[in-house]
Amino acid sequence: MAKLSFPVGPQHPALKEPENLRFTVDGELVVDADIRIGYVHRSIERSCSERNYVQDMYLCERVCGICSNAHTLCYAMTCEKLADIEVPERAQYIRMLMHEFERIHSHLLWLGVAGHEVGFETLFMYVWRDREIIQDILEMVSGNRGHYAMTTLGGVRYDITPEMADRIREGLKVLRQRAERYADIATTEATFLKRASGVGVASGEVCRSLGAAGPTARGSGVPFDIRTAFPYLKYHTVEWQVRTSELCDVLGRTLVRVLEVIDACDICLQALDIMPEGDIQARFPRKVPEGEAIARVEAQRGELIYYIRSDGSDVPARVKIRTPTLANLPVSLEMLRGGQIADIPIAFASIDPCFSCTDRMVVLDDAHTGEARQMTWPELVKLGRQR
Amino acid sequence: MAQKYTIAAMAMELMESLLLRKRATVLYPVERLTPPERFRGRLRYDPEACNLCGLCQRDCPADVINVVRKRVEKEDGTKELTGHLEFEMDRCIFCGQCSHSCNSNAITFTREFELAQPDRELFMMKSGGPEVDEGECDADPDVSP
Amino acid sequence: MQVVTPLFHVLVFPGFLFLVAFGLFVSWVDRKLIAKFQNRVGPPILQPFADLIKLLAKEDIIPEHADRAMFAVAPLIALAGVVASIIYIPLWAPVALKAFSGDLIVVVYLLTLPAFALFLGGWYSANPFATIGATRVLSQLFGYEVPFFLACLGPAIAAGSWSISEITRAQDNGLWLISAAPLSFAVAMIALIGKLERVPFDIPHAKTEIVTGPEVEYTGRRLAVWKLAFLSETIVGAALIAALFLGGPHMWGLPYQAMPAWLTAIVGMVVLAVKILLIVFFLSLAQAAMARIRIEQMVQWCLLWLGIPALINMGVIAFVIRQVGA
Numbered sequence: 001m002a003k004l005s006f007p008v009g010p011q012h013p014a015l016k017e018p019e020n021l022r023f024t025v026d027g028e029l030v031v032d033a034d035i036r037i038g039y040v041h042r043s044i045e046r047s048c049s050e051r052n053y054v055q056d057m058y059l060c061e062r063v064c065g066i067c068s069n070a071h072t073l074c075y076a077m078t079c080e081k082l083a084d085i086e087v088p089e090r091a092q093y094i095r096m097l098m099h100e101f102e103r104i105h106s107h108l109l110w111l112g113v114a115g116h117e118v119g120f121e122t123l124f125m126y127v128w129r130d131r132e133i134i135q136d137i138l139e140m141v142s143g144n145r146g147h148y149a150m151t152t153l154g155g156v157r158y159d160i161t162p163e164m165a166d167r168i169r170e171g172l173k174v175l176r177q178r179a180e181r182y183a184d185i186a187t188t189e190a191t192f193l194k195r196a197s198g199v200g201v202a203s204g205e206v207c208r209s210l211g212a213a214g215p216t217a218r219g220s221g222v223p224f225d226i227r228t229a230f231p232y233l234k235y236h237t238v239e240w241q242v243r244t245s246e247l248c249d250v251l252g253r254t255l256v257r258v259l260e261v262i263d264a265c266d267i268c269l270q271a272l273d274i275m276p277e278g279d280i281q282a283r284f285p286r287k288v289p290e291g292e293a294i295a296r297v298e299a300q301r302g303e304l305i306y307y308i309r310s311d312g313s314d315v316p317a318r319v320k321i322r323t324p325t326l327a328n329l330p331v332s333l334e335m336l337r338g339g340q341i342a343d344i345p346i347a348f349a350s351i352d353p354c355f356s357c358t359d360r361m362v363v364l365d366d367a368h369t370g371e372a373r374q375m376t377w378p379e380l381v382k383l384g385r386q387r
Numbered sequence: 388m389a390q391k392y393t394i395a396a397m398a399m400e401l402m403e404s405l406l407l408r409k410r411a412t413v414l415y416p417v418e419r420l421t422p423p424e425r426f427r428g429r430l431r432y433d434p435e436a437c438n439l440c441g442l443c444q445r446d447c448p449a450d451v452i453n454v455v456r457k458r459v460e461k462e463d464g465t466k467e468l469t470g471h472l473e474f475e476m477d478r479c480i481f482c483g484q485c486s487h488s489c490n491s492n493a494i495t496f497t498r499e500f501e502l503a504q505p506d507r508e509l510f511m512m513k514s515g516g517p518e519v520d521e522g523e524c525d526a527d528p529d530v531s532p
Numbered sequence: 533m534q535v536v537t538p539l540f541h542v543l544v545f546p547g548f549l550f551l552v553a554f555g556l557f558v559s560w561v562d563r564k565l566i567a568k569f570q571n572r573v574g575p576p577i578l579q580p581f582a583d584l585i586k587l588l589a590k591e592d593i594i595p596e597h598a599d600r601a602m603f604a605v606a607p608l609i610a611l612a613g614v615v616a617s618i619i620y621i622p623l624w625a626p627v628a629l630k631a632f633s634g635d636l637i638v639v640v641y642l643l644t645l646p647a648f649a650l651f652l653g654g655w656y657s658a659n660p661f662a663t664i665g666a667t668r669v670l671s672q673l674f675g676y677e678v679p680f681f682l683a684c685l686g687p688a689i690a691a692g693s694w695s696i697s698e699i700t701r702a703q704d705n706g707l708w709l710i711s712a713a714p715l716s717f718a719v720a721m722i723a724l725i726g727k728l729e730r731v732p733f734d735i736p737h738a739k740t741e742i743v744t745g746p747e748v749e750y751t752g753r754r755l756a757v758w759k760l761a762f763l764s765e766t767i768v769g770a771a772l773i774a775a776l777f778l779g780g781p782h783m784w785g786l787p788y789q790a791m792p793a794w795l796t797a798i799v800g801m802v803v804l805a806v807k808i809l810l811i812v813f814f815l816s817l818a819q820a821a822m823a824r825i826r827i828e829q830m831v832q833w834c835l836l837w838l839g840i841p842a843l844i845n846m847g848v849i850a851f852v853i854r855q856v857g858a
C-alpha cells in the first residue's frame with residue numbers, strides 16, 4: 001500500500017482540545033509524525049501585563065482547567081518571592097493539600113481518558129465515578145469543582161475546619177482503596193496490557209535529551225520531581241517517595257500516575273494530622289517592589305515555571321509561563337514515530353497533553369522569509385474579539 | 388492464570404454494579420444535589436453595608452463591577468456621599484475575589500446555581516441605588532432595592 | 533398469493549420489519565445493560581427508535597470524490613444479505629421458513645456480506661480514515677471468519693446435516709449440541725463479537741483512532757441503513773448460534789404434545805427470544821469488561837485461540853461419530 005498521509009485534529013474524537021497532528025503512515029505503521037500548535041492561543045502572558053497582581057491570579061488560574069490550582073500556586077509563589085512575603089505555616093499546608101487534591105483528580109481524569117482511548121469505556125466510567133469523591137472534597141473546601149480560587153496572594157482564601165478534615169480523611173481512604181484496585185487493573189487486565197505494554201516507547205535518555213517533565217519522564221525512569229529537587233511548601237515534613245518506572249512505555253506512565261494518586265492520598269492524610277493552627281493569609285502589598293523572580297512547582301503534568309518581572313507598580317511588567325506540556329511535546333512525537341495507527345491516541349494521550357496551556361503564537365509577516373512581526377496590544381484585543 | 392483471574396474479577400465487578408450498586412448519576416431536574424456551604428452561586432449585594440470603597444472594582448478580574456458614586460445634598464444643607472454598585476453579571480467568572488476584597492461584607496455569594504437567562508440584558512444588575520427604578524432589578528430579586 | 537407471501541416474509545415477518553423492531557429492542561437491552569454495568573442510568577426504551585428516526589430525517593451527503601454508486605449501494609447490500617439469511621433460520625419451530633440441505637453454508641456466507649459491503653463502502657468513500665478502516669475490516673475478516681465457520685461445522689457434523697433446520701430438529705430430543713461441541717460454542721460466541729465488530733474487536737470502527745472508520749463519511753439515511761444492518765446481524769447471528777448449539781426454539785420440560793400448533797409457535801418464539809437476549813447479555817458483558825485490542829493482535833489471537841479449539845472439537849466429534857457408527 002502506498003504511503004498515506006492523514007491529519008488528526010484540530011477536531012478529532014481522540015483529542016480533547018484542538019491541535020493538529022499530521023501522520024504519514026505505511027499500512028498500519030506510522031512513518032512520520034508532526035505537530036502544529038497554535039489553535040487555542042489566548043495571549044494570556046501579554047494580558048497579564050494589562051492587569052494588576054490580584055486580577056492576574058484569576059487569569060493565570062484559567063491557563064488550564066485541570067491544573068488551575070498549580071498555576072495559581074506557582075503564580076502566588078513567584079509574587080511572594082518578589083514581595084518577600086512569608087506565607088503562614090497553616091496556609092502552606094492547605095496549599096499543599098489543594099495541590100495534592102488536584103493531582104489526584106487530574107491523574108484519575110487522565111486514567112479514565114486513557115481507558116477511553118483504548119476503547120475500555122467501563123474503566124473510564126468507573127474511574128470518573130470514583131473521581132467524584134475528590135471532586136466533592138474540592139468543592140467542599142474551595143466552593144468550586146474547578147477553578148477553585150483557593151490560593152490568594154500571601155496565603156489561601158479558605159480554612160479547613162475539623163469537620164471538613166474528617167470528611168476528607170473518610171473520602172481519601174475510600175479513594176486510596178479504589179486507586180489500588182486500578183493499579184491492579186492496569187498491571188493485570190489482559191486487553192489493557194496488550195494496548196499499554198511496549199507502546200509509545202521513549203527511553204530515559206530520549207526523555208532527558210528532549211527535556212521531558214513530570215510523569216512522562218518518571219515513567220521512563222528519570223527520577224526528577226520538583227517536590228524533592230527544589231522543595232517548596234511542606235513536602236519535607238511528610239513521608240513519601242518519588243515514583244518512577246523503568247518500563248518507558250504507556251504502561252510505565254500509567255503506573256507512575258496511579259501510584260502518585262496513592263501517594264497523594266498518603267501525603268494528604270499525613271498533612272491533615274500535622275497541620276498547625278494559625279493564620280491562613282499574610283498581608284500582601286498592592287504594589288510589588290521592583291525586581292524579578294522565578295518559581296517552579298511540580299504540576300500534575302510536570303514542571304511548571306513562572307517568571308515575573310516587576311517595575312514597582314501594581315501591574316507586572318512581564319509574566320512568563322512555561323507549561324509542562326510544551327516540554328513534553330517533542331518526546332511525544334518520538335513516541336509516535338514507528339508505532340501503529342491504533343496506538344496514536346493512547347501514546348499521545350500518555351503525556352497527558354494540555355494544548356491551551358501550551359499554545360504559542362508567531363505572526364509571520366512573510367511566509368517565505370519567515371520574518372516575525374510584533375503585534376500590539378490593541379491588535380491582539382481586536383483579533384481576540386473578532387467573530 | 389492471572390489473566391483469567393482478572394477477567395473474572397472484572398466480570399464480578401460488572402455484575403456487582405448491575406445488581407447491587409445504586410447508579411452514580413442523578414436525574415437532574417427531578418433529583419437535586421445541594422451545593423456545599425462555600426459554593427459561589429448567585430451574587431448578593433447589600434447596598435446598605437457597602438461603603439463604596441471601590442476595592443472590588445479594582446480587583447475584579449472580569450471587569451464586572453462599576454461603582455456609581457453620587458453627592459446628595461441633605462435637607463440640612465450638608466452633602467453626603469451615596470451610591471451603589473452595578474454588576475454586569477454576564478461577564479462574571481464567580482471567582483469571589485470581590486467578596487474577599489470587601490471589608491464591609493457587602494458582597495456575598497449564595498448557593499443558588501441555576502442562573503441561565505435567555506437575554507444578555509437580564510444579567511445586568513443595575514439596581515441598588517435610590518435613583519434607579521425597581522423595575523430594572525428583575526434580573527436579580529436578591530438585590531435589595 | 534404466490535407473489536404476496538414471499539414478499540410478506542421478506543418485508544414483514546420474519547424479514548425486514550420484524551428484524552428492525554426486534555433489533556431496536558435488543559439494542560436498547562444492550563445499551564441499558566452496558567449502562568447498568570457502568571453504574572449509569574442508560575437510555576429509555578424508545579431511544580434506539582428515536583435515534584433511527586433522527587438519522588432518517590437528516591441530510592444525506594455523498595463525498596465529492598467518492599464512487600457514488602458503490603457508496604450508495606454498499607449499505608443496502610449489507611442489509612439485504614442479513615435480511616435474506618433469516619429466512620433459513622428456525623424461529624418458531626425446528627423447521628425454518630425455507631430449508632434445503634446446505635443452507636448453513638449459505639447463511640454463513642450471507643452473514644459475511646455486511647463485512648464486504650463495509651469494506652467496499654469504506655474503500656470508495658475517498659477518506660483516509662475510511663480507507664484504513666476498510667483494510668482493517670478485511671484483516672479482521674480473516675481473523676474471525678475461519679474460526680466461525682469451523683465452529684459452525686461442529687454441530688453440523690454431530691447432527692450429520694448441512695441444513696440448519698435439520699441440525700435444530702436433531703436437538704428436539706433435548707440433547708442440545710452445546711454438550712457435544714462446547715469448544716465450538718465458545719469459539720462461535722467470540723467469533724460473533726468479531727463479526728459484529730464489538731469491543732474488544734471493534735477495531736475497524738475504533739472511534740478514538742479512526743473515527744468510526746468505514747462509516748465516517750456516511751450520514752442520514754445511509755448511516756441508518758448501516759445501523760440497521762448491524763442490528764439485524766446481531767439478531768441473526770445470535771439466532772444462528774441458538775439454533776446450532778442451544779436447540780433453537782426448543783426448551784426442556786415444556787409439554788409440547790399438549791399444546792396446539794399456534795401455541796407451540798408462540799412459545800418457540802419466546803424461547804428463542806430469551807436465548808438471543810442471553811447471547812446479547814454475554815456480548816454486553818464482554819464489551820463492558822475489555823479494552824479494544826490492535827488489529828494484528830486480534831488476527832493472531834483469533835487464529836491461535838479460536839481456530840485450534842474449533843478444529844479440535846470438530847475432530848473429536850468426527851472421531852466419536854465414526855466410532856459409534858462403525
